[in-house]
Amino acid sequence: MTTPKSYLKEPKQNRSKASLERLLSAASELLIEKGYKDFTLQEVSKRAKVSIGSIYNRFKSKEDLIRLIQQRALESLEVESAMVITRIRRKQLKLRLLVPEVIAEYGNLLNKYKGILRPLMEVSAVDEVVLAYGKTHAAQNIADFIQLLLECKDEISQPAPERAVDHIFKVVYAALARYLGLGIMDNVSGEGDWEELLDDLSQITLHYLLGHPDNLKE
């Protein structure tokens, strides 16, 4: 799919594997803890016990380090997504049960990754590459879930089921992301209850998918 560019300067040496791993862990942690604005290489160097020089031996720039972090995080998210989707698919659920299941699982996935996703969003404001990759990834990720929902296409009453599923799922995604503080405007977030939100979104989705424009007339 996306053939992720290698942001690593050199192929991996034997023992340096460990130090690279320390580097990436420390960097991820710091990104999560401090946010992008307060993420500095000096601190990464200190926590990872890897010299600044070594960081620059591996990465052309701070940007590149972050890009690799993003890549790893999103790849990991992708793997978990696939597992979740497979697990759900096996249950062969009817739409009425599938929708809550999908929403809950997707929500939990985002919830699990919100720590790293949030700073990456900040980076997106500044790094085109991170922005693009994030977009691509999210689109793909969403598409997978949409496809899963479409396996119950026959139960959907909307005239254009593909289109309907696509749209409602993006709305669901927006609501979840906003709740998790993955948006900036997410001032408002934090008030409600997570379980309640998942429930409401399921209801909204089902009402929509099981509805038909004609029902709205008069």
Next chain:
Amino acid sequence: MTTPKSYLKEPKQNRSKASLERLLSAASELLIEKGYKDFTLQEVSKRAKVSIGSIYNRFKSKEDLIRLIQQRALESLEVESAMVITRIRRKQLKLRLLVPEVIAEYGNLLNKYKGILRPLMEVSAVDEVVLAYGKTHAAQNIADFIQLLLECKDEISQPAPERAVDHIFKVVYAALARYLGLGIMDNVSGEGDWEELLDDLSQITLHYLLGHPDNLKE
């Protein structure tokens, strides 16, 4: 409502009105153009043709300048909201027409202000005061629109109309904000079509409000 603190050391002379206006315009523009991360007072000073010192004669800090910009923007948004709401209310629409109207108008409002709202979101990550004021403002703003929708309470079939309206509107808000890039995760945004989104959201909302949990059984 919120009694906005004065971040301004009010100038007592007159000629300075103009330069203050230049200052605020330049600052707003630059905030919109560059985003918070690249918003520097030196650049504001240059564009506004106002010395650094002058900025500090009026504002205690960079933070305070931004706070005033926020205040002005949100107050202006509030005024426009009030006008929009009044205009809609006068039409005495039925729910089926009210919902699209409200969503379209609210969407257009956010759309109009997205330029300044976006950097303010970034600031929220760093300035408690901006965060708090933004939250308060948004909550109030949303509440006004919810109240407007609730004037058709009788037409809503959901068992708890207030709760239903509250939840669906926040979902609508999330979807709009995400489309407008007011979220950080809004990588995905930009793909669809604005008018189509408004339309979909109206449909989703109506299907939900005119539905009833019992319909989902079986």
Next chain:
Amino acid sequence: MTTPKSYLKEPKQNRSKASLERLLSAASELLIEKGYKDFTLQEVSKRAKVSIGSIYNRFKSKEDLIRLIQQRALESLEVESAMVITRIRRKQLKLRLLVPEVIAEYGNLLNKYKGILRPLMEVSAVDEVVLAYGKTHAAQNIADFIQLLLECKDEISQPAPERAVDHIFKVVYAALARYLGLGIMDNVSGEGDWEELLDDLSQITLHYLLGHPDNLKE
């Protein structure tokens, strides 16, 4: 004696007398409260309710304002000194009673003025003129007290009474000033007790003045 240069630009107007007085009071207070390092004209202007422009109409510079403050303070100190000296002189005391009296009164005088003397010391480090005037004044002031002590010259056993009084009094002065924190090295100060210090200094002085080098032999 010293013919103090006029640091005031213009002779005093009618109503502006008041504002000049406000200016000087505010400046003195702030100098005392904040110390020289944090003494700014903007703050003086604010507290005195006198515009920055007005300050510069009267004084060529910040330095000049401070110089006038010094002048006034030291003149006032001079007047009080004279009164104190006269009062003591009238008592016609013997040396054994005169010395404690002089030391106590002189100490109290310094104590009363320490608030303004301290920041003036800081200024001395930076303004030659303040340094010179301060020196001259102090020398004169000390000389007056020395002269008072010399009225009991006959009771002094030291071979060169003038010289002895001069030296011991400067030592007394140093000890008092240090105790009052008028020195920078006065880290050490603050430990003892003021009354005890006055007492000790009197004893030391008397032992010295009533002594004779020959006593120290063997």
Next chain:
Amino acid sequence: MTTPKSYLKEPKQNRSKASLERLLSAASELLIEKGYKDFTLQEVSKRAKVSIGSIYNRFKSKEDLIRLIQQRALESLEVESAMVITRIRRKQLKLRLLVPEVIAEYGNLLNKYKGILRPLMEVSAVDEVVLAYGKTHAAQNIADFIQLLLECKDEISQPAPERAVDHIFKVVYAALARYLGLGIMDNVSGEGDWEELLDDLSQITLHYLLGHPDNLKE
């Protein structure tokens, strides 16, 4: 005794020793030459031929640099004090010879360090840590000399020899410090003659220590 905090981010490489030494020398010199008020890091950077950044690699702040300078200076003073005291103690002098010796040596010590002590006093007005360390150090330093004098306790006629030595030595200290311009009020200083001052202080001290309150009666 005092376990001096390390204000230094210890360099781990070797070539930096030299530049650190250059840095500290330049900083000390400039502090002495300019006084605290005009001591700027830019100038230190220029004179030491060390970049601003390097200074901040080693010190958290300007304050910390000065604290290290203080520490070094006072430690050096302490070492010299110890040597001086030992040297004097070995002579096993009688009080009449001990006092002049102690005063002369102590005076010379202060004289040698007055250059750096003066600006450190200014700093004390602003940095609590420098103030505290300076106080502690001075107290200890004085205590050592007092102890030396007390080895002739038997020759002292004052009823409370410890108390008497303590008080007179602090007076001596004040006089020396003032002469050396280590006080701010030390406008007056510079007039007399250093050797003469030492002599006078010795006489004053001896007259006091060899005296008795009863001698002053009548």
Next chain:
DNA sequence: GATGAATGAGGCTTCATTCAT
């Protein structure tokens, strides 16, 4: 004369990046 807005040099500090060892 008075007012106070405007100026701008200069201080401290941060941090991505380079480079000698």
Next chain:
DNA sequence: AATGAATGAAGCCTCATTCAT
């Protein structure tokens, strides 16, 4: 390859002084 010291541009902020009104 690794290390970490060195660099310096750039940001924020202060405050004495000037100057238009």
